[in-house]
Amino acid sequence: MGCRDVHAATVLSFLCGIASVAGLFAGTLLPNWRKLRLITFNRNEKNLTVYTGLWVKCARYDGSSDCLMYDTTWYSSVDQLDLRVLQFALPLSMLIAMGALLLCLIGMCNTAFRSSVPNIKLAKCLVNSAGCHLVAGLLFFLAGTVSLSPSIWVIFYNTHLNKKFEPVFSFDYAVYVTIASAGGLFMTSLILFIWYCTCKSLPSPFWQPLYSHPPSMHTYSQPYSARSRLSAIEIDIPVVSHTT
DSSP: OOTTSOOHHHHHHHHHHHHHHHHHHHHHHOSOSEEEEEOOOOTTSOOEEEEEOSSOEEEEETTOOSOSEEETTGGGSOOOHHHHHHHHHHHHHHHHHHHHHHHHHHHHHHHHHOOSSOOGGGTTOSBOHHHHHHHHHHHHHHHHHHHHHHHHHHHHHHHHHHHHSOTTEEEOHHHHHHHHHHHHHHHHHHHHHHHHHHHTTOSOGGGSSBOSSOOOGGGTSOOOOHHHHHHTOOOOOOOOOOOO
């Protein structure tokens, strides 16, 4: 594995993270989190389905693609606890994941444009390229946890609503989109962890995620022979002058 260069694993994790964030964004905006199906026994009327999202609500007749009722103020009057939690959890998860993507990008740029000999002036930086990817993996894992937990709760909350009222509630495909996106975040985190654990055995002190002390200059100097080392020693001999 090319640990000192931009590797396919880091690029794959970056692309997987972007796709997962895009999926979370789509799941946040989709008005298809919960369906309320109202069935009528009147032959002259059509069944009505109410689609509930995190921000809007739409009511449609069966066989129609137009909303009979489109409530754009639903976000401020959500009366279902699981959807209210998702209103805060999904934007927070996207924010954490975007921070992880930024760290991945910084780490890849640091790897791609750094010189073969480390710069001593930058030795006091707390996080290097490997540290960026390691922290990004932790953030991806946190973002996946924040988005997955309330999304799974929607499934169980539907069961609670059906027992409390009538069996007319069901979850829609926005739940699947969000759960799949959270799984993508976990996969991204796993790829970064495997990449780091495979490459962390490198002897370079610049591979450590955190510098315990600034590396000294002799660590990166080229090996000299014994003769050249002795010739570089300066010896100051005091001169004593006698005055008569």
